[in-house]
Amino acid sequence: MGCFNIYVFNRQGTCVYYHEWFRPKSVRQGAGNLQDDQKQMFGLFWTLSNFCATMDPKENVGFGRRELILNTHREAPDLTEVLQALYDDIFVEYVVKNPLYVPGQPFQSDQFVNALNAFLRQNGLLQQQQIMQAAV
Amino acid sequence: MLRGGPSGARNPPSLEQINAEVFTLTYGSIVRQLIADFEDIEEVNKQLEQMGYNMGIRLVDEFLAKAKISRCSSFRDTADVVAKQALPMFLNVSANVTNWSPDQTECSLVLTDNPLADFVELPEEYRELKYCNVLAGVVRGALEMVNMDVECRWVSDMLRGDDCYELRIKLKEHRDEKFPYKDDD
Amino acid sequence: MFHEKQSGPAAAAALEAVGYRVGQQLAERYTRDKPRLGDALEIIKFVCKDFWQALFKKQVDNLKTNHRGVYVLQDNGFRWLQRLSAPPPGSDPAREEAARQLALSYLHLPAGIVRGALCHLGVSCTVEPDPKQLPSCTFTVRVM
Numbered sequence: 001m002g003c004f005n006i007y008v009f010n011r012q013g014t015c016v017y018y019h020e021w022f023r024p025k026s027v028r029q030g031a032g033n034l035q036d037d038q039k040q041m042f043g044l045f046w047t048l049s050n051f052c053a054t055m056d057p058k059e060n061v062g063f064g065r066r067e068l069i070l071n072t073h074r075e076a077p078d079l080t081e082v083l084q085a086l087y088d089d090i091f092v093e094y095v096v097k098n099p100l101y102v103p104g105q106p107f108q109s110d111q112f113v114n115a116l117n118a119f120l121r122q123n124g125l126l127q128q129q130q131i132m133q134a135a136v
Numbered sequence: 137m138l139r140g141g142p143s144g145a146r147n148p149p150s151l152e153q154i155n156a157e158v159f160t161l162t163y164g165s166i167v168r169q170l171i172a173d174f175e176d177i178e179e180v181n182k183q184l185e186q187m188g189y190n191m192g193i194r195l196v197d198e199f200l201a202k203a204k205i206s207r208c209s210s211f212r213d214t215a216d217v218v219a220k221q222a223l224p225m226f227l228n229v230s231a232n233v234t235n236w237s238p239d240q241t242e243c244s245l246v247l248t249d250n251p252l253a254d255f256v257e258l259p260e261e262y263r264e265l266k267y268c269n270v271l272a273g274v275v276r277g278a279l280e281m282v283n284m285d286v287e288c289r290w291v292s293d294m295l296r297g298d299d300c301y302e303l304r305i306k307l308k309e310h311r312d313e314k315f316p317y318k319d320d321d
Numbered sequence: 322m323f324h325e326k327q328s329g330p331a332a333a334a335a336l337e338a339v340g341y342r343v344g345q346q347l348a349e350r351y352t353r354d355k356p357r358l359g360d361a362l363e364i365i366k367f368v369c370k371d372f373w374q375a376l377f378k379k380q381v382d383n384l385k386t387n388h389r390g391v392y393v394l395q396d397n398g399f400r401w402l403q404r405l406s407a408p409p410p411g412s413d414p415a416r417e418e419a420a421r422q423l424a425l426s427y428l429h430l431p432a433g434i435v436r437g438a439l440c441h442l443g444v445s446c447t448v449e450p451d452p453k454q455l456p457s458c459t460f461t462v463r464v465m
Contacts, residue, residue, distance in 0.1 A: 011281075013316035039317060046315055088201035096197045097404040099427065103193045103281070111406040155375055161346050162430075165339040173335060 003125045004071040006116075008091070010104040013042045017107060019116075021126065041069060072125060082123050090115050151202055151225065160254045167267065177264045184266070188273020196278040199225065211284065211307045212236075215243050218275060227251055227271075231303075244291070245275075247301040258295040266290050272303060285309040333429045340433020341440075348438035351375060361464055364442045365392050372438055376431075377401075382457075390464035394435075397457040401427060407455035424452035428460075435460055 005020035015038035031037035045067060068083060068091070094112040101107050120126040170180045203221050208214040219231040223245075231245040252268050266272070272288035279286050287306045292298035351372060358364045369381035373396075383395040405424055428450035436448040445465045452458045 011313075043315075043317070092197050092201040094404065094406075096194055098406055099404065100406070100423070101194075103197075109406040111404070157350060158343065158347065158376055161343045162339065165342040168342065169335050169339045173331075 002073055002076075002127055003120055004073070006071070007038060007041055007067070007069040009038075009042050009067040009069070012104065013039075013046070014104075014106075015042070016105060019113070042067070045069060076125065079125075082125070086116075086119065090119050151198075156228070156251060156254075160251055163252055163270070164256060167265075171262070171265075177262060181264075181266045181269050184269035185273040185276075188270035188275075189277035190273075191270070192274040192277020192279075193281050195226065195274060196281040199278070208282070210240075211310065212240060212243075214279065214282070214284065215245070215305065218278075219245050222278070223247075226274075235304075241307040243305055245303045245305065247303075248294075250294070250301050253295055253301075256295060263296065267293070267295050268301065275303070275305065283311045283313065285311065333426065336429040337433035337436075340430040340435075341437035344434035344437020344439075345441040346437075347375070347434070348372070348441040352442065358442060361390075361444045362386070364439065364444050365394075365462065367442070368435065368438055369394060376434070392462040392464075394460045394462065395453075395457065396459075399431075399456050399458045401431060402452065402456040402458060405455055420455070421452055424455055424458070425450065428452060428458060432460060435462070 002021065004022050005018065007015055008017035010016045018034070018038060027034055027037050031040050068087060070079065070083060070086070072079065090112065094109060094115050095101050095107055096103075098107070098109050098111070101109075117126060167180070167184070170183050171177070174180050174183065199222050203217075203225065205217055205221065208217055215233045219233045224230045228251060229247055229249050231247045233243050234246055235244040236242070250268060252271065256267060258265060258267060268290065272290065275288050276286055285308045287308055289304050290302065291304045292300055292302035294301055352358070352367075355367075358367055365384070365386075369384050373379065373381050377396070377400045379396075379398070379400070381394045382397045383393075385393040385395070402424055405420070405427070407420060432448045432450040436446060439446050439448070439462065444462075447463045447465065449461045449463070450458060451461065
């Protein structure tokens, strides 16, 4: 049980970070290439959120969006808080505060990757062998 | 998808703080250095604003992560959040929001206390210097990241003898989010 | 929390100058209620302890000297470098060098602060920063 992969999108819908731990079915069998895969994922969530906004009886003006999508095993519990913490404690701390980060641009940071792995493991979403697998 | 919603029992992440004197003195020293380097007050004002903008587009994420606010539904709410939550968080002062224009697109943030300007006196020859212009940039940068294009300018400045600091904020455009890809993309 | 300045060859000097003034002012403020400090070693110790504590919320981890006017101040977790991501050990030397240069550019300001404080307290010196293994770094003080 654990996570499969993670997407981070910027406000323009570009995927600025992607990492996969475990992907049983290769991208080639789905969207074809990773770029299209990311675009489709963004489209799916865009539609979902628009749908929710339309259903919402209150008149809300949206915030600027940053989207983190974490695909997990279907037996995983409700991860609302985990995702919130992922943004608050990991993304903001290790990506936004890295002086090299240019907002909205793809980034690479070993500190972020390490913190992300540690955080997911701590929440029981990542087993050691998964990390090993991803590293191979 | 993450928005600054309430998040149950998690401990709020702590905000790292810097010694206020170090902050104030360093800002003062940077301003002096800019004056020495550019020798043109207008250019210094522009540089300070740009530096602030670069901070603002990053600070907004820090703010959303730490502040636990629900969504802002209007420019009016947003101005309140800046005055009552963001300024206290980053500058340890709060501001009043006043002087709304009738169409609700322009308002003023009024500060009577401003740590940026502690220890500062503005000599006569630098009267045109907008000493705190970095703040105008921060507000512009941060709001741009939540889809509000604003224009900020200082209309009163205690360093120039006014009785408060007044930052005028004008909402130019409230952008809707558009789907970034074309259909045939 | 962090300040940005345009980069370029002049930026290092400008940042050093910014720091120097801040260091002088801070040294003045923090020694206000203290008895006069004696020799260079005592002044350097003050910078390592009280001054570092006020600035970075910790003290210098290690102070070495050759007793001939060179002091090496080592901080094993320098606050202003905490969020720079270091390349993993054993990675490509070019990448390590790039990371080192980048970290160095963040040390001109604190090096200036240290030099400003020391000069203000009567120790004229040069201060050379060196990021060793992020986030640790050293400041080498050479008394003139």
